[in-house]
Amino acid sequence: MQTKLAIDARIYGQQLDAIPQDLYIPPDALEVYLEAFEGPLDLLLYLIRKHNLDILDIPMAELTRQYMRYVEKMQASRLELAAEYLLMSAMLIEIKSRMLLPKPAEITEEDDPRAALVRRLMEYEAIKLAAQRLDALPQVGREISVAQAYYEHIVQVVPAQVSLDELLAAWQGVLQRASHYQHHQISREELSVREHMSQILRRLRQDGMVEFSALFDVVTEGLPKLVVCFLAILELAREGLVHITQQAAYTPIYLQLHGAP
Amino acid sequence: MQEPENTTEMKRVLEAALLTCSEPLSLDDMLKLFAGRMERATLRMLLDELRADWQTGTLELVQVASGWRFQARAEYAPFIARLTPDRPQRYSRALMETLAIIAYRQPVTRGDIEEVRGVMVNPNIMRQLLERHWIDVVGQREVPGRPSLYATTRTFLDDFNLRTLSELPAMDDFQHPELQLDLQPHTPESPSMN
Amino acid sequence: MQEPENTTEMKRVLEAALLTCSEPLSLDDMLKLFAGRMERATLRMLLDELRADWQTGTLELVQVASGWRFQARAEYAPFIARLTPDRPQRYSRALMETLAIIAYRQPVTRGDIEEVRGVMVNPNIMRQLLERHWIDVVGQREVPGRPSLYATTRTFLDDFNLRTLSELPAMDDFQHPELQLDLQPHTPESPSMN
Numbered sequence: 158m159q160t161k162l163a164i165d166a167r168i169y170g171q172q173l174d175a176i177p178q179d180l181y182i183p184p185d186a187l188e189v190y191l192e193a194f195e196g197p198l199d200l201l202l203y204l205i206r207k208h209n210l211d212i213l214d215i216p217m218a219e220l221t222r223q224y225m226r227y228v229e230k231m232q233a234s235r236l237e238l239a240a241e242y243l244l245m246s247a248m249l250i251e252i253k254s255r256m257l258l259p260k261p262a263e264i265t266e267e268d269d270p271r272a273a274l275v276r277r278l279m280e281y282e283a284i285k286l287a288a289q290r291l292d293a294l295p296q297v298g299r300e301i302s303v304a305q306a307y308y309e310h311i312v313q314v315v316p317a318q319v320s321l322d323e324l325l326a327a328w329q330g331v332l333q334r335a336s337h338y339q340h341h342q343i344s345r346e347e348l349s350v351r352e353h354m355s356q357i358l359r360r361l362r363q364d365g366m367v368e369f370s371a372l373f374d375v376v377t378e379g380l381p382k383l384v385v386c387f388l389a390i391l392e393l394a395r396e397g398l399v400h401i402t403q404q405a406a407y408t409p410i411y412l413q414l415h416g417a418p
Numbered sequence: 419m420q421e422p423e424n425t426t427e428m429k430r431v432l433e434a435a436l437l438t439c440s441e442p443l444s445l446d447d448m449l450k451l452f453a454g455r456m457e458r459a460t461l462r463m464l465l466d467e468l469r470a471d472w473q474t475g476t477l478e479l480v481q482v483a484s485g486w487r488f489q490a491r492a493e494y495a496p497f498i499a500r501l502t503p504d505r506p507q508r509y510s511r512a513l514m515e516t517l518a519i520i521a522y523r524q525p526v527t528r529g530d531i532e533e534v535r536g537v538m539v540n541p542n543i544m545r546q547l548l549e550r551h552w553i554d555v556v557g558q559r560e561v562p563g564r565p566s567l568y569a570t571t572r573t574f575l576d577d578f579n580l581r582t583l584s585e586l587p588a589m590d591d592f593q594h595p596e597l598q599l600d601l602q603p604h605t606p607e608s609p610s611m612n
Numbered sequence: 613m614q615e616p617e618n619t620t621e622m623k624r625v626l627e628a629a630l631l632t633c634s635e636p637l638s639l640d641d642m643l644k645l646f647a648g649r650m651e652r653a654t655l656r657m658l659l660d661e662l663r664a665d666w667q668t669g670t671l672e673l674v675q676v677a678s679g680w681r682f683q684a685r686a687e688y689a690p691f692i693a694r695l696t697p698d699r700p701q702r703y704s705r706a707l708m709e710t711l712a713i714i715a716y717r718q719p720v721t722r723g724d725i726e727e728v729r730g731v732m733v734n735p736n737i738m739r740q741l742l743e744r745h746w747i748d749v750v751g752q753r754e755v756p757g758r759p760s761l762y763a764t765t766r767t768f769l770d771d772f773n774l775r776t777l778s779e780l781p782a783m784d785d786f787q788h789p790e791l792q793l794d795l796q797p798h799t800p801e802s803p804s805m806n
Contacts, residue, residue: 195705196731241731277730283784284728288712290781292702297771300689302438304671304682305634306477308490308498321578325587327514328522348522352583355524355569358556397560398525398567415560434670434688435695437631443695451691476628494628497645501629501637 197245198281200227205278212278215271217256221249248274349382353389354398361399361414369401369410421455428452429464429471436468437477442485513543517552521574521586525556525567544568552577615649622646623658630662631671636679636770677769677776707737711746715768716783719750719761738762746771 194200204223205212228242255270295301361367372390373383390412393399403410422428435451436443448465449456465486469479477488490498516539519531528539547553552574558564570583580586616622629645630637642659643650659680663673671682684692703711710733713725722733741747746768752758764777774780 195709196729198730245730277728280728281730284709284712284716287716287781287783288705288708291712291715291772292708294772294774294781295686295689297683297773300686301773302434302684302689302692303634304437304631304684305440306437306488306490306632307440307442308628308632309492309495321580321586323514324518324521324578327511328518330511330515348586348588349582349584351522351524355556358525358567358569359554362557398557414557416558416564430670431688431691434684435692437671437682438684438692439695440634447695450694453694476624477631488631490628490632494625497625498629498632500644500647501633501641 195285197224197242198277199285200224200242201245202278202282202285212275212282215275217249217253217271221246221253224249349385350388350392353386354393357386357389357393357412358398358414361412366411366413369412372412421453425460425464428456428460429468432461432464433468433471436479436486436488439487442482442487444485447485509546510543512537512540513546516543517547517570520547520553520568521570521583524569524583526569527559527565527567529565615647619654619658622650622654623662626655626658627662627665630673630680630682633681636676636681638679641679674773675775676773678766681770704737706734707740710737711741711764711768714741714747714762715764715777715780718763721753721759721761723759744771 194203201220201224204210204220204227205215208219208223210216210220224242225246228246252270252274297303357372360372369390373386378386390399390401394401398415399412400415401410401412422431431451432448435448445458445461448461449458465479472479472488476491476494478491479486479488512535515535516531519534520526523530523534528544531539544553550573551571553568554571555566556569557567559567575581575583616625625645626642629642639652639655642655643652659673666673666682670685670688672685673680673682706729709729710725713728714720717724717728722738725733738747744767745765747762748765749760750763751761753761769775769777769779
């Protein structure tokens with residue numbers, strides 16, 4: 158497969174489509190050519206493809222000669238880049254010289270001095286093609302436009318998460334600072350009573366006047382709960398929060414919020 | 419790329435552009451879509467048609483100062499807002515203490531809370547607790563001024579993963595459990611604690 | 613705000629969210645829209661329905677690495693491109709080759725990239741790729757100097773319209789898979805070589 162070397166460069170206002178066949182480089186254009194290649198491997202691949210050389214049987218002499226000619230030209234102006242190209246030159250010359258040595262009778266693939274170079278060239282070519290295919294994929298922001306209609310951002314107040322431990326720590330803090338500590342020690346039983354006090358107050362607020370017995374759910378609630386409920390009523394009465402009335406003995410007892418009409 | 423041949427195709431180009439542009443498109447922007455092969459009058463007509471097409475859609479085409487844009491109907495904004503929640507705020511120590519007093523001493527008035535904490539109750543704290551539905555007003559105490567009585571709610575229990583208030587640990591549950599090193603028969607603790 | 617009552621309403625909430633969010637929405641994101649009152653199976657069904665609803669629309673619902681998004685059908689891209697003539701041009705060959713090495717050979721170090729390309733890695737290219745969130749550092753290779761190991765990200769897959777790395781264009785791994793070198797004893801090369 159022949160790789161196309163894309164060159165997007167202008168020299169003297171003229172579009173350059175390809176590297177000239179003879180590799181003659183006009184001095185002013187040297188930089189342009191340098192930028193057309195991604196490095197010594199890229200240049201080697203170009204030379205191999207341009208001259209239709211078999212990558213698996215690289216004629217080292219031909220390749221090395223062409224490569225050296227190119228590097229000589231670039232050395233003049235781009236020394237720092239030339240270093241990488243020079244390193245490749247050294248490698249090419251080393252391969253060439255090893256190939257001139259007498260061969261052992263049995264040779265394996267690994268013994269071929271070109272093997273490492275060929276592997277690198279093939280890996281680089283594969284990546285180069287992959288990069289081209291990757292670049293050809295549609296990309297968000299280039300070929301792909303993503304839906305992004307407007308919406309009114311509503312600042313949602315996210316409630317803080319509070320743990321029970323934090324609540325307890327707060328309560329403990331209150332108590333430690335309060336002088337009348339002992340009065341605030343709360344037992345579980347007392348909390349049940351307090352909970353029922355709140356429930357009864359809510360009920361009375363909603364229903365106005367409620368018959369005493371209606372506050373007790375004798376069917377579903379066990380005796381301990383009924384006792385707690387009764388204690389809650391007594392506590393409410395003691396704190397003056399509810400008003401308990403009875404018209405006459407043995408008539409129904411009614412509860413209402415204190416001060417309710 | 420083939421230039422759109424008829425107004426139906428043009429309307430589709432317009433719709434695709436409006437749905438994918440983050441900024442409103444002005445009429446001039448939209449004319450650019452058609453590389454000059456579009457009359458302003460036609461464009462306005464197409465925009466009217468597009469708006470009608472979306473009449474019952476989840477978005478609406480609206481005109482704002484800088485141009486036209488599609489936007490989600492107001493009813494969907496609260497749902498979309500759930501995708502990017504703001505960072506949860508942290509509650510102040512004052513709020514937590516107030517909540518603790520209401521939870522353990524309910525029903526209580528502001529006066530009760532102030533007496534325990536020794537400082538005035540910040541009205542914002544009560545408002546926050548009410549808005550969070552952790553407390554509500556369950557009555558008034560029959561004293562001058564008839565102050566409101568506050569209590570905790572079902573939401574409070576739910577949010578703290580409790581079934582009843584009695585599941586709130588009692589004080590002695592957390593009397594330095596890790597400091598229980600006394601190997602002697604249990605004697606009453608310091609006098610102030612009784 | 614009322615929670616959606618039926619799947620039709622749920623699908624509308626979903627559509628509104630997908631049309632307004634520029635980032636792909638994951639299934640977990642979408643579940644958040646419904647505050648936990650949605651089954652994953654139902655969600656998947658609604659997404660399929662939504663995709664079908666838009667079958668002939670100007671946008672298409674697609675699945676990429678990090679979730680689902682609506683995007684304009686390819687035929688509208690050239691028109692939309694006219695709105696922003698300065699949209700990102702093609703990246704340099706050097707950048708694309710570096711990205712390809714990271715994508716196909718990940719995780720790799722800078723040294724690995726230099727080995728394949730035969731040239732020094734330009735630090736600007738790595739910076740660009742990191743800033744674009746196409747690559748990130750996933751660890752260090754345990755060799756002297758502990759060089760960073762780079763890999764591609766979900767954003768990379770999303771931006772290239774891919775769900776997984778396996779959807780990357782196939783790589784021609786060497787024309788001749790098993791590297792058949794010419795193993796004939798070498799004859800001295802042609803005299804022209806010298």
